[in-house]
Amino acid sequence: MYTQALDLPDGGVTKPVALADTTQAGPQARFDATVDSDGRIEPQDWMPEAYRKTLVRQISQHAHSEIVGMLPEGNWISRAPSLKRKAILIAKVQDEGGHGLYLYSAAETLGTSRDEMLDALHSGRAKYSSIFNYPTLNWADVGVIGWLVDGAAIMNQIPLCRCSYGPYARAMIRICKEESFHQRQGYEALLTMMQGSAAQRAMVQDAVNRWWWPVLAMFGPPDADSLHSGQSMRWGIKRISNDDLRQRFVDATVPQAKVLGVTLPDPDLTWNEERQHYDYGAIDWDEFWATVNGNGPCNRERLATRVKAHNDGQWVRDAALAHAEKQRHRAMKEAA
């Protein structure tokens, strides 16, 4: 499961919404008090329109990321190197589908429909995590996705378990419980390869080199350029800033890379005694925005695969609905 700058604006024009609707002073005050006291907002509670919109955008982007995230790994199910790895990968990809479902359900409690969200994804209006627009070129990529991509996602998602919107927070708790398996299986697959031949070790290093920078970009733009961060923090949706999460991730990952025996492709990566953190080099934000805006290595392929899968499944959805309808009629006739 994977989130990044979940506050990225979707395509199209979003009208700015007044933050405090003065005609709603009572409910607004109650809402503010709940959020300020770290309480939870539930679907039926009054909430500002902008809060609702932000959540729909963020949760649906998050859900889209889950189901698009099934694609790069799904590619490797038929080519997994052993039955054990295949079973693990199937379980992981199935989890991602489940995570998408928890999140779509959470978003639906805000009054949007599943079809509307899928339509936004399929028409290219909605964003998903930029990381899935990079290709999985060799088997080590599957391991690196688990270790780094899921690792970054966990870093992002743990604070979301305390999100002010109840259904989102509950979905995140469920997801985080399952996520640890994803990271550990990836790291373990890489450890196994590192104990193999020189060629296998080179595959791991190559995969790490390709994924490292896109993974750092997953945390979203620097705090100074982050569009919605301040408001999201105020609302208790976002708890920790993009840069702080990125720093935590770097600090946690450097020792893991050492144990694994790979180098991280950043000559500027050094321990800063004064800050008690690792310093790291500059991220290529032009590449990030190009990928977010549809021009990454695999954007077209991912979306086309997703749309095809959805369209190919249309007859199944129609048939299931028609069958259930027929059963209902038959039951009614028998009862009559």
Place this chain on the structure above:
Amino acid sequence: MSNTQKEWPLWEVFIRSKQGLEHKHCGSLHAVDAAQALQMARDVYTRRQEGVSIWVVPSSAITASAPDDKGELFDPAGDKIYRHPTFYRIPDEVGHM
């Protein structure tokens, strides 16, 4: 959206995590009928043996209290502390009661 009416109906899922415990709401899903809802609930919510029994209920069948009625419904119990055992002082020598 034009095709929203073709969406499968929404179901609420309740899972009993182990024998002897109550069913607890765990989420929702779309399914055409009860049998399919059960099957999907099993796939989505019990991948790691989280349950021994599942209930599925059409979301449309649930009647919920309104948030605006919260005060009227629940505040009256707030000052009735005599409904709790801790309201009553009993001599220590009586022991557990």
